[in-house]
Amino acid sequence: MPNKFKADFPLLSRDVDGMPITYLDSASTTPKPRAVIDAVTRYYTEMGANVHRGVHPLGESSTTAYERARHAVAALIGASPQEIVFTRNATESFNLVAQGLGLSSDDEVVFPASEHHSNYMPWRLKAKTVLVDIDDEAVPRYQQLKERLTPRTRLVTLAHVSNVTGVVAPVEEWIAIAHAAGVPVMVDASQSVSHLPIDVRKLDCDFLAFSSHKIFGPSGVGVLYVRKDRFETLQLWNVGGGMVNYHGEDRYEVREAPFRYEAGTPNIEGAIGLGAAIEYVRAAKMDDIGKHSRALGAQLVEGLSALPGARVLGAHVPSDKRVALCTMSLPVPSMTQANIARLLADSHGILVSGGFHCAHILHHRIQLDGTLRASAHLFNDEEDIERLIGALRDLV
Numbered sequence: 001m002p003n004k005f006k007a008d009f010p011l012l013s014r015d016v017d018g019m020p021i022t023y024l025d026s027a028s029t030t031p032k033p034r035a036v037i038d039a040v041t042r043y044y045t046e047m048g049a050n051v052h053r054g055v056h057p058l059g060e061s062s063t064t065a066y067e068r069a070r071h072a073v074a075a076l077i078g079a080s081p082q083e084i085v086f087t088r089n090a091t092e093s094f095n096l097v098a099q100g101l102g103l104s105s106d107d108e109v110v111f112p113a114s115e116h117h118s119n120y121m122p123w124r125l126k127a128k129t130v131l132v133d134i135d136d137e138a139v140p141r142y143q144q145l146k147e148r149l150t151p152r153t154r155l156v157t158l159a160h161v162s163n164v165t166g167v168v169a170p171v172e173e174w175i176a177i178a179h180a181a182g183v184p185v186m187v188d189a190s191q192s193v194s195h196l197p198i199d200v201r202k203l204d205c206d207f208l209a210f211s212s213h214k215i216f217g218p219s220g221v222g223v224l225y226v227r228k229d230r231f232e233t234l235q236l237w238n239v240g241g242g243m244v245n246y247h248g249e250d251r252y253e254v255r256e257a258p259f260r261y262e263a264g265t266p267n268i269e270g271a272i273g274l275g276a277a278i279e280y281v282r283a284a285k286m287d288d289i290g291k292h293s294r295a296l297g298a299q300l301v302e303g304l305s306a307l308p309g310a311r312v313l314g315a316h317v318p319s320d321k322r323v324a325l326c327t328m329s330l331p332v333p334s335m336t337q338a339n340i341a342r343l344l345a346d347s348h349g350i351l352v353s354g355g356f357h358c359a360h361i362l363h364h365r366i367q368l369d370g371t372l373r374a375s376a377h378l379f380n381d382e383e384d385i386e387r388l389i390g391a392l393r394d395l396v
């Protein structure tokens with residue numbers, strides 16, 4: 001049965017060198033559905049004004065559309081709009097918290113050694129990083145969390161879904177353990193938010209971050225969820241226009257959260273596009289997307305594991321704890337994993353990632369000099385995965 005979502009994505013109908021593309025790189029960034037492209041265009045053609053400043057009708061329309069997007073984000077993750085800060089990307093969301101918490105070099109931040117550089121470098125720069133080990137397949141040894149917590153732990157953070165293994169982490173358990181020790185938790189939802197339903201109240205996390213571009217929205221917009229009471233612990237970081245109610249020579253008065261963390265003109269069209277992307281995934285139903293993602297994930301693991309010599313990361317994790325993302329190392333004489341990715345693109349029009357996926361320490365620890373990652377989404381089907389597996393089978 002043809003995939004009913006594929007036609008919504010104009011990019012997917014283009015070819016590379018005369019070959020139709022098979023897009024298996026959504027973990028890197030997702031293509032955009034027509035509804036998102038139209039929403040961005042509509043901003044330029046019908047509104048085009050700045051937000052929170054305009055005293056004319058165009059300014060009012062821009063502000064309404066921008067704030068509607070904040071409501072859409074909040075509704076998607078079960079938050080209130082006042083708890084949603086728009087940033088430039090997930091990376092900036094981590095940096096905001098790392099700066100905002102006022103960490104010092106004696107403070108400890110605990111997270112798995114498998115984290116993406118964006119959920120690693122900001123803590124490394126400001127505090128002492130304390131790592132939870134990973135196994136030979138790059139899956140964190142989650143049970144180590146308790147022994148890593150000390151009186152100096154200021155934050156625990158982890159990826160809800162790993163961008164390398166596609167494995168879903170036991171975030172609820174980690175949050176319960178950290179909270180029992182009085183430590184707040186930040187969740188990296190970059191790879192989970194478009195695959196799994198998320199409810200921040202049920203999770204009970206303190207901070208959560210993701211990027212618009214990985215959930216079918218424009219790039220240049222990120223989200224930081226801050227539980228309402230946690231704003232008190234977040235110092236100002238990026239300051240300027242738009243975040244003050246009053247600025248006199250003797251004193252200034254900052255706006256309420258979340259606006260005081262959004263200095264300067266924001267990515268208005270990007271946020272509006274994100275709002276449209278969220279409407280799109282909600283119409284597709286997150287539960288159905290999750291089911292489809294797990295099925296394609298299982299197919300990827302099974303098919304890729306059967307290739308001679310393939311080392312598939314996290315293959316032992318059951319399919320209900322994975323999304324449609326699978327990474328492996330495939331031995332092909334005199335070719336790096338990035339070379340293999342290039343060959344798949346050039347000879348078959350199959351687009352995947354090859355390299356370190358912003359996780360150098362993960363790769364060092366499991367002694368792999370790069371890996372090949374295929375990541376599918378709602379517009380992919382079983383034939384796409386078969387095409388990838390067939391091409392790799394021919395290669396090895």
Ligand SMILES: Cc1ncc(COP(=O)(O)O)c(C=O)c1O
Nearest residue numbers: 089090091116118159163190211
């Ligand atoms: C797990 C994870 N965290 C953080 C990021 C950073 O996202 P961005 O580059 O959009 O800030 C990514 C992007 O690849 C990711 O996969």
